[in-house]
Amino acid sequence: MSALGTPLLTVRDLHTYLATVQGVVRAVDGVSFTVHEAEVLGIVGESGCGKTVTCRTIMGLMPARSVHTEGEVIYHPRGEGSLLGASEDVMRTVRGAHLAMIFQDPMTALNPVLNIGDQLIEAVRAHDRCSAAEARTRAISLLDRVGIPAASRRMRDYPFQFSGGMLQRALIAIALASSPRLLLADEPTTSLDVIIQDQILCLLLELQRDTGMSMILVSHDLAVISEMCDKIIVMYAGQVVEEGTAADVISAPRHPYTHALLEALPQAEQRGQLRNISGSPPSLINVPGGCRFAPRCQFATPECLNWETTLVAAGERDHAARCWRHQEIAEGQEAWQRSDSASA
Amino acid sequence: MSAMWAASPSELLMRAATKAAGRQRSVVRRRFTLIIGLVMLAIAIAAAVLAPLLVSQSPTAIDVLHPLSPPLTSGHLLGTDQYGRDLLARILYAGRIDLAIAFGATSVTLVGGTMIGLVAGYVGGKVDSFLMRLVDLFFAFPFLVLIIAIIAMLGPSTFNLFIAIWITSWVSYARIMRAQTVVAKKQQYVLAARALGYSPVRVMFRHILPNTASTVIIFSMVDAVGNIILAASLGFLGLGVQPPTPEWGSMISDGQNYILTSWWLATLPGLAVVFVGVAFSLIGDGLADVLRAGDR
Numbered sequence: 001m002s003a004l005g006t007p008l009l010t011v012r013d014l015h016t017y018l019a020t021v022q023g024v025v026r027a028v029d030g031v032s033f034t035v036h037e038a039e040v041l042g043i044v045g046e047s048g049c050g051k052t053v054t055c056r057t058i059m060g061l062m063p064a065r066s067v068h069t070e071g072e073v074i075y076h077p078r079g080e081g082s083l084l085g086a087s088e089d090v091m092r093t094v095r096g097a098h099l100a101m102i103f104q105d106p107m108t109a110l111n112p113v114l115n116i117g118d119q120l121i122e123a124v125r126a127h128d129r130c131s132a133a134e135a136r137t138r139a140i141s142l143l144d145r146v147g148i149p150a151a152s153r154r155m156r157d158y159p160f161q162f163s164g165g166m167l168q169r170a171l172i173a174i175a176l177a178s179s180p181r182l183l184l185a186d187e188p189t190t191s192l193d194v195i196i197q198d199q200i201l202c203l204l205l206e207l208q209r210d211t212g213m214s215m216i217l218v219s220h221d222l223a224v225i226s227e228m229c230d231k232i233i234v235m236y237a238g239q240v241v242e243e244g245t246a247a248d249v250i251s252a253p254r255h256p257y258t259h260a261l262l263e264a265l266p267q268a269e270q271r272g273q274l275r276n277i278s279g280s281p282p283s284l285i286n287v288p289g290g291c292r293f294a295p296r297c298q299f300a301t302p303e304c305l306n307w308e309t310t311l312v313a314a315g316e317r318d319h320a321a322r323c324w325r326h327q328e329i330a331e332g333q334e335a336w337q338r339s340d341s342a343s344a
Numbered sequence: 345m346s347a348m349w350a351a352s353p354s355e356l357l358m359r360a361a362t363k364a365a366g367r368q369r370s371v372v373r374r375r376f377t378l379i380i381g382l383v384m385l386a387i388a389i390a391a392a393v394l395a396p397l398l399v400s401q402s403p404t405a406i407d408v409l410h411p412l413s414p415p416l417t418s419g420h421l422l423g424t425d426q427y428g429r430d431l432l433a434r435i436l437y438a439g440r441i442d443l444a445i446a447f448g449a450t451s452v453t454l455v456g457g458t459m460i461g462l463v464a465g466y467v468g469g470k471v472d473s474f475l476m477r478l479v480d481l482f483f484a485f486p487f488l489v490l491i492i493a494i495i496a497m498l499g500p501s502t503f504n505l506f507i508a509i510w511i512t513s514w515v516s517y518a519r520i521m522r523a524q525t526v527v528a529k530k531q532q533y534v535l536a537a538r539a540l541g542y543s544p545v546r547v548m549f550r551h552i553l554p555n556t557a558s559t560v561i562i563f564s565m566v567d568a569v570g571n572i573i574l575a576a577s578l579g580f581l582g583l584g585v586q587p588p589t590p591e592w593g594s595m596i597s598d599g600q601n602y603i604l605t606s607w608w609l610a611t612l613p614g615l616a617v618v619f620v621g622v623a624f625s626l627i628g629d630g631l632a633d634v635l636r637a638g639d640r
C-alpha cells in the first residue's frame with residue numbers, strides 16, 4: 001500500500017523555531033516527509049522531540065508572532081503552493097475541510113459550555129451550507145458511526161457527561177464532519193487506558209479505510225505505531241532520525257535511537273528491570289553539534305560528537321537513517337538477534 | 345459498637361451517597377442568594393415603576409405649610425422634606441432614575457468593555473497593545489475626577505451622567521475580559537475550533553465568550569451598585585440629576601443640613617441605596633455560585 005499512491009501532502013525541510021525568553025527553541029529542525037493518498041504515516045519519538053509542533057505547523061496553528069517557520073508544506077490537491085506562507089483566510093478553508101486534527105487530551109478539546117450535538121452540528125455546517133435539520137441528521141449519523149450508543153439522545157449531553165473514550169470518539173466525529181482528506185491524530189490515545197486506546201485506534205483505522213483518507217498518527221508508543229502505520233518516521237530532537245516502511249523500521253532499525261526504543265518496549269515473557277534509554281533529550285535551545293543522539297548512544301564514537309549528520313539511504317524501499325554507522329548498527333542487530341536466539 | 349458492625353462498608357457508602365444526592369437536589373438552597381437578590385431587585389423595580397399607583401402625591405409638589413414632618417404623619421408615611429414634599433413619593437420616583445443608571449449605564453459598559461477586551465485578547469499584537477494602553481490611560485486618572493471633568497465639560501444632566509459613565513467605566517470590563525480571553529485562547533477547545541477552520545468571529549463569540557462571560561457578568565453586578573453610588577455621589581456634589589427631579593444622592597446631600605433635627609431626610613434615601621446595593625450584591629454572589637457550578 002505504501003509509497004504507491006499519489007502524494008497528498010509533502011513537507012519539505014520544515015523548520016519551526018520558537019522565540020522564548022530563554023532563547024530560540026529549534027523545535028522542528030529540517031523535517032521532510034510525504035504522505036500519499038490513503039496512507040497512514042506514523043511519527044514516533046519521546047516527549048519534546050517536535051511531533052506536536054510539526055502537526056501544528058502543518059495546520060498553521062502556531063502563534064505567528066513568536067514563531068518562525070521555514071520550509072514548504074504542500075497540499076497537492078490545492079496546487080504546488082506552500083501552506084506555510086498562505087494567509088489566514090486561505091488556511092481557514094483548508095483546515096477542517098481538507099486537513100483535520102484531533103488532539104491529545106479529549107477532556108479539554110471540546111467546549112465545556114456547548115453540548116455535543118451543537119458542536120457537531122457546527123462542525124458539519126462549517127464548510128457546507130446545509131439546512132439545520134440536515135446537519136442534525138448528519139451529526140447523529142456521525143456520532144453513531146464513531147460508536148456512541150443512543151446517538152440522538154447523547155446529542156444533548158455536555159462534554160462533562162461523557163467519559164474520556166467517548167469524548168475522543170465525539171472529537172473524531174467532529175474532525176470527520178467535513179470529510180477531510182488528511183487527519184492528523186496527535187497522540188489521540190495518550191490520556192486513555194489501554195482497552196479504550198485499542199478501541200479508538202481500531203476505530204481510526206476502520207474510518208481511514210472506509211473513507212480512503214490519509215492519516216498522520218503521532219505517538220510515543222512504537223508498538224501502536226508499528227501496528228497502525230504503513231510508513232514510520234522516528235523523530236529525535238526536532239529531526240527525523242529514521243524513516244521507512246513500518247516493517248523495515250521495526251524489523252531492521254538502522255538508527256541507534258530506534259534500536260533503543262525497540263529494546264525499551266516491555267516484553268510479556270521478560271521479567272525484571274525494563275530497559276531504558278539513559279539520559280534525556282538535549283535542550284533544543286543550545287543544540288549540541290554533531291549527532292544529537294550521540295550523548296545517549298551506546299554505539300557513539302568520539303567522531304559522532306563532531307560530525308554533522310544527514311539522513312542517508314540505508315537498506316531498501318526508501319529506508320533512511322541519520323547515522324553514519326547505520327550499516328554497523330544493522331549488522332550489530334543481526335548479530336545481537338542471533339546471540340539472543342542462541343541463548344534462548 | 346454492634347450497630348457499627350451491622351452496617352457494611354457498602355451500606356455506609358450508600359448512605360453517604362444518598363445524603364450527597366439530597367444536597368444536590370436542593371438546587372433552590374444553592375441558589376438561595378440569587379433568588380433573594382432577584383426578589384429584592386424586583387421589589388425595587390416594581391416600586392419605582394408603579395410609583396404613581398403607590399403614592400398619590402407628586403414628588404415635586406411643594407407644601408410650605410408642612411415642612412420637615414416626621415415619618416408616620418398623617419398623609420405622609422415617611423414624612424416630608426424641608427419644602428414639605430412627600431418623602432415616600434420622592435424616594436420611589438428617585439428609584440426610577442437610579443435604577444435606570446444602574447441598568448442603562450452598566451449594560452452599555454458591560455457589552456462595550458467585554459467586546460473590546462475580547463478582541464484585544466484574541467487578536468493580540470498591536471491592537472491589543474493599543475487598546476490596553478488606552479485602558480491604562482483611563483486607569484491612570486482618578487476615576488471620580490475624570491467623571492467630574494467630563495460632566496463639567498458637557499454640563500450636568502442625567503444623560504451627560506450616562507455619557508460620563510460610558511466613557512470611563514468600560515475599561516474594567518475590557519481589562520478583565522482581555523485577561524480571560526488570553527487564558528482561554530490557549531485552551532485546547534479553542535485550538536480545536538481553529539483547527540476546524542472556524543472564523544475568528546465564530547471562535548471569539550461562540551467558543552471563548554460563553555466560557556469567560558461569567559466573570560464580567562458577576563463584576564457588572566458589583567459595578568451596577570458602584571454606578572448607583574457614583575450617581576448618588578455626583579448628585580451629592582450637584583453634578584448629577586438636577587433639582588427638583590428626585591434622586592437618592594441629591595436627597596441625601598440636601599438632607600445632611602437637617603441630619604441633627606430631621607434625621608429621616610438623609611437616612612431614608614440612604615436606606616434605599618443600601619437596599620438596591622444589597623440586592624445587586626446578592627445577585628452577583630448568587631450568579632457567581634450558579635455560573636461557576638455550571639462551568640464543570
